[in-house]
């Protein structure tokens with residue numbers, strides 16, 4: 001099977017084999033754009049590399065050499081020839097992982113090539129600079145010798161010899177660099193370009209498994225097995241002279257989505273200078289003044305690429321001696337705000353269809369959009385410390401942290417760095433926002449932050465960081481690590497302290513985008529809301545009714561907890577009746593308020609399901625208060641608490657087990673629901689209450705409880721002299737319930753999968769305790785995804801599917817949904833679409849995610 005391709009043998013359709021970089025370069029070649037020639041070692045070769053014990057086989061070597069021959073022919077250049085071929089060797093996975101793997105430039109340099117290059121370019125400084133950079137990059141990436149050693153060595157020699165001949169100094173730098181290489185590796189620096197090439201390919205393959213790449217894949221849910229391709233491309237030199245340069249630009253603004261080419265460049269520089277954020281580059285608009293023809297050509301090409309790929313493009317380019325080359329294009333990472341704007345604009349411009357636009361927005365970053373902006377009144381009075389560049393839209397408030405590893409130890413951090421490097425990936429992923437002193441809007445920090453939907457301010461040169469004292473100086477202030485700042489990725493502003501936020505709001509683009517998703521999706525999206533405030537919020541985000549109202553959560557508010565505590569701790573019917581009376585009043589009012597907000601959409605109220613330990617008083621002062629309320633001695637309260645303690649609370653006296661022991665609890669709740677519904681209907685508000693029984697293990701419990709509830713509801717109807725429509729259904733949270741779903745469906749009017757408990761009971765893993773060992777499960781590849789966050793399709797999913805099939809067969813009218821945490825997770829939502837669920841339900845802040853993910857899953861599955 002073929003493992004090495006020339007650019008003219010590939011295309012976008014082969015991205016899985018050629019990687020994103022290789023596939024897109026081949027595509028550019030196909031449509032005749034100016035790109036330097038090259039060849040690609042495929043991901044297939046990478047997979048075999050790992051299978052073969054991380055060794056490049058002789059067979060692969062000869063295939064590379066064969067294609068290299070072709071490259072030498074088309075470029076008219078040869079390794080060590082009169083006109084020497086130099087190449088860049090770069091990784092390129094099928095999914096873009098910016099900066100996570102490695103790149104080597106100027107490969108092919110050696111003493112012999114140096115002489116030839118000098119003869120051609122007549123610029124010794126330029127050639128020696130290429131050579132010294134190559135040794136440094138090669139040593140760092142291939143042999144793991146830190147590049148800082150080489151920088152230091154070079155800096156030192158130039159400082160010591162500042163009045164001496166520059167060329168001699170360069171020669172000394174090169175000699176010393178090679179000696180350093182030999183000291184560290186025990187081997188001579190490889191002179192043969194072919195040997196250099198094989199070693200480089202080997203290193204790039206290995207970089208697929210470096211820590212930061214593994215972490216990036218884990219954070220972004222990228223499959224570890226896809227491997228990377230290696231792109232070997234003829235070098236063009238942005239550092240040749242004043243009419244040479246290098247840049248990165250987006251076909252639209254990746255931060256705010258504006259329709260303008262947005263990017264940066266540096267004249268007389270090589271690509272790494274920009275992405276590493278070492279020199280702060282010029283905005284692309286300045287190129288219009290410096291090299292107007294190149295600028296015009298680039299703007300045209302950006303449009304060609306955007307139209308061809310039907311998406312905003314992130315383009316790397318190099319100008320060599322006044323000629324423009326494109327080095328890479330890919331769909332650009334963008335802030336959540338820009339993602340929505342670009343999707344909507346591209347439909348309005350006729351570039352993509354609504355369905356195509358919907359597929360372009362990553363739903364999981366949308367909650368970022370809902371955190372609003374700083375209140376304009378508050379920013380007027382807040383202390384403005386300074387201003388950088390707006391790197392990624394959004395706002396963030398957090399404690400300043402100057403090191404990624406310390407971000408991991410504190411909640412609500414803002415990572416402030418001189419410049420971010422790929423090693424900061426974990427810190428960036430955990431921080432609320434990122435600030436960098438150096439680097440432009442295309443530096444790594446900004447690119448990665450944008451991809452993760454994080455707010456980011458870059459290039460704030462006013463900041464001086466003192467790493468030793470762990471403080472920074474900005475705008476005349478000293479800000480210590482741990483102090484709060486507020487940053488805006490819309491404006492680049494950095495404020496001292498916490499600035500007040502506006503209420504979350506939908507802008508017009510988001511409204512339009514969500515309306516398309518709603519039109520297209522099949523599944524309903526409901527919310528998990530326990531209070532009128534939640535219901536109001538979720539409805540605003542587009543929820544279609546309530547899929548789960550956890551009644552025990554209604555008691556979390558301030559003084560209400562004492563009512564439920566009193567009820568739980570009652571030991572005789574009189575005590576309980578007293579507590580239930582209070583509960584009836586409180587709940588009736590809560591349900592009434594929720595029904596009024598939701599109106600004529602379904603509200604599913606789940607009856608009491610407290611793992612009792614969550615509700616019992618723990619602190620001595622609370623126990624004393626309980627004694628006072630129940631008018632009992634403290635010692636009696638303590639005895640009752642001991643009596644009620646379950647050894648396994650999650651599997652103990654919980655869920656509907658409570659109502660088998662004390663039917664009056666559920667009866668009272670059913671009464672509260674129906675009385676509230678009648679009150680609404682009397683006021684002309686149409687309501688659709690549905691009553692849900694939790695945690696059943698078989699039809700017997702359901703029959704028993706349903707019978708009791710119905711009798712109570714009939715009493716209410718009689719007392720009130722009117723009826724309302726209602727349904728009674730059940731949660732599906734135990735394997736046994738799924739296995740016997742057909743029997744249960746005969747008694748239930750609806751099912752709602754409680755995948756939190758179903759995951760817990762199927763896997764036999766405590767939902768509260770598994771965090772203690774989950775990291776190791778990921779580290780050793782036992783779990784790819786966290787099962788309490790993303791549904792375990794193979795195991796838990798199989799039970800869901802069985803429950804759906806058996807349930808619908810026995811009762812075709814049965815409505816089936818899901819209300820565990822998985823209801824707001826895009827990957828899980830895709831599974832629920834495939835399984836044919838009628839709706840998903842999730843917390844108000846995930847409603848948007850669910851609406852977009854439901855639309856995407858429908859589009860995908862329709863195909």
Ligand code: PEP
Nearest residue numbers: 754755756757758819820
């Ligand atoms: C569930 O178990 O998935 C569920 C929604 O119920 P709770 O989280 O309240 O146990």
Ligand code: MG
Nearest residue numbers: 733754756757
């Ligand atoms: Mg549950």
